Amino acid sequence: MITYIIMSILLLSLILITIYGAKIEKRKDFFTFEDTKVLKGIICIIVILVHIPKSFQNPIQDMIGSFAYIGVTFFFLTSSYGLKYKMDNKQDYLNNFWQNRLSKLLVPAIIINIVASIIEFLSYGFKESIILNIFNINKWVLLLLLFYLLFYLINKMKISNLKKDILIIMLVVICSLVDKLTPFKITLRWPTECLGFAYGIILYDYFNSYKSWINKNYLFKLISLFIIGVIFGLLYLKFKPLYFIGDYCLKIILAIVLLMLLMQLIARIKLGNKISKFLGSISYEIYLFHYVSFKILQLIKINFNSGIYIVIVIIITIIFSFIINKISKLIVNKLIKRIV
Numbered sequence: 001m002i003t004y005i006i007m008s009i010l011l012l013s014l015i016l017i018t019i020y021g022a023k024i025e026k027r028k029d030f031f032t033f034e035d036t037k038v039l040k041g042i043i044c045i046i047v048i049l050v051h052i053p054k055s056f057q058n059p060i061q062d063m064i065g066s067f068a069y070i071g072v073t074f075f076f077l078t079s080s081y082g083l084k085y086k087m088d089n090k091q092d093y094l095n096n097f098w099q100n101r102l103s104k105l106l107v108p109a110i111i112i113n114i115v116a117s118i119i120e121f122l123s124y125g126f127k128e129s130i131i132l133n134i135f136n137i138n139k140w141v142l143l144l145l146l147f148y149l150l151f152y153l154i155n156k157m158k159i160s161n162l163k164k165d166i167l168i169i170m171l172v173v174i175c176s177l178v179d180k181l182t183p184f185k186i187t188l189r190w191p192t193e194c195l196g197f198a199y200g201i202i203l204y205d206y207f208n209s210y211k212s213w214i215n216k217n218y219l220f221k222l223i224s225l226f227i228i229g230v231i232f233g234l235l236y237l238k239f240k241p242l243y244f245i246g247d248y249c250l251k252i253i254l255a256i257v258l259l260m261l262l263m264q265l266i267a268r269i270k271l272g273n274k275i276s277k278f279l280g281s282i283s284y285e286i287y288l289f290h291y292v293s294f295k296i297l298q299l300i301k302i303n304f305n306s307g308i309y310i311v312i313v314i315i316i317t318i319i320f321s322f323i324i325n326k327i328s329k330l331i332v333n334k335l336i337k338r339i340v
Contacts, residue, residue, distance in 0.1 A: 006307025007060035010314075018042050021273035030211070030267050031203075036078045038272040039262070041279030043071035044286040048314060053294060056309040066237065069193050072140075073255045074262075075287075076196030077203065079144060080168075083151055084204040097152055103335050105141055108285050108328040110134065115320065116292045123299050138288055139188040146186075147172065147197050165205055169198040180248050192251045199259065214267045225261040232257055285321035285328070293317045 050065030087093045117130045137145075150171055154164050172194060178184050179191040187194045203210065214221065232254040239246035279286070293316040297309065304312065 002305055003058050003307040004060065006305075006311060007058060010307070010311065011060065011064065014042065014045060017273070017275050017279075018271065020275075021271075023270045024268060025270060026215075026268060027266075027270060030270075031081075031207075031263065034272060034277070035266055035270075036082075037280035037283075038276045039074065039266075039280070040078070040283040041276040041281070043068075043074055044279060044283040045314060047071045047287060048290045048317065049310070051290065051294075052310060052313070056304070056306045058306045061306070061310060066240075067233070067258075069190075069251065070255050070258050072190060072193040073196035073199070074259065076144075076147075076190075076194055077200040077259070080147070080151070080197045080200030081204050082200075083148075084201060087155065094152065094155060097148075099335075101145075101148055103332045104328075105145065106137070107331050107335070108324055109138055109141055109288055111324050111327060112285070112288045112292060115289075115324075116295060119292060119295045119299055123295070140190070140287070143188050143190060143194060147194070165201050169201060172198040180244065192248060192255065195252060196255075199256070210263075211267070214264055218264070218268060222261070222264045225257060225264055229254070229257045229261050279318070282318070282321040282325045285325045286317055289321050289324065290314075290317040292320070 046064060047068045049061045050068035052061055052065070113134045113136060117133050120127075120130050120133070150168055154167050154171075157164060159167075175186040176191045176195055179187040179194075232250065236246070236250045236254045239250055241247070290313060293313045296316055297304070297312065
């Protein structure tokens with residue numbers, strides 16, 4: 001009973017964080033940097049729920065976590081969309097591509113690895129693997145780096161922008177299908193989520209047309225997308241154990257529908273408050289650090305209730321992510337200044 005009460009409060013808190021301060025208005029622009037930051041802040045907390053250790057899972061957490069993959073898809077989408085935007089709006093962006101991307105991705109990851117190694121040392125004593133783990137790159141970061149490499153190499157080619165984008169999209173789709181249909185796990189564990197990288201490029205290329213489409217018959221499309229989302233959501237919950245049709249095709253369709261519903265909402269609703277913006281500013285660190293929070297609670301060795309455990313994980317993750325974010329920014333700024 002305590003678990004259900006705590007999880008209900010947590011779910012209500014997430015809803016309040018999402019809607020508090022929201023303004024309904026016909027927006028001239030949407031899907032801005034602020035929009036994506038706010039959405040990342042909300043989604044990163046939901047992503048934590050899907051990774052909760054089995055012994056601390058509960059039905060409410062499992063229900064919310066079943067749709068967390070859409071959040072990971074959204075992270076890939078914003079990554080490619082952001083790359084396209086910066087390349088078109090920053091002169092010589094590709095010339096400084098790797099010094100910016102690598103420093104911002106790897107510095108927080110290495111700091112988090114150091115904290116994880118300290119926790120492992122306190123738990124099990126010294127092992128050689130502890131030193132090696134400091135330089136162990138998170139699989140999601142590795143996949144992101146792979147797609148960054150594809151993006152960089154293809155955009156260095158002397159072909160039209162349309163051909164570049166088609167080539168990137170095709171390669172991402174091929175990676176996804178190879179992962180799903182063969183033993184070769186190119187996308188590591190995200191065969192459907194990684195397609196968000198392709199969605200981001202398509203969204204950027206056709207953004208103005210899509211914005212115009214959204215604003216015509218706005219309410220009808222909003223209601224229609226909601227109904228379609230509910231239908232495919234129920235189908236996915238029922239058939240997700242079914243190979244390829246359920247755990248791949250339905251999963252992709254549901255993600256696209258819900259992402260379109262999200263876009264439809266923020267076309268007229270401006271989200272954002274201090275809490276969601278704060279969480280968005282440290283969303284990358286939250287994603288990486290929440291695994292370490294599990295190790296910290298293992299070190300404490302207290303038998304927590306499922307709901308209490310989840311809340312403590314979220315609190316520890318946010319505190320450490322904030323500290324690591326500040327340290328990382330100081331290091332990254334100094335590195336970039338030295339390189340420049």
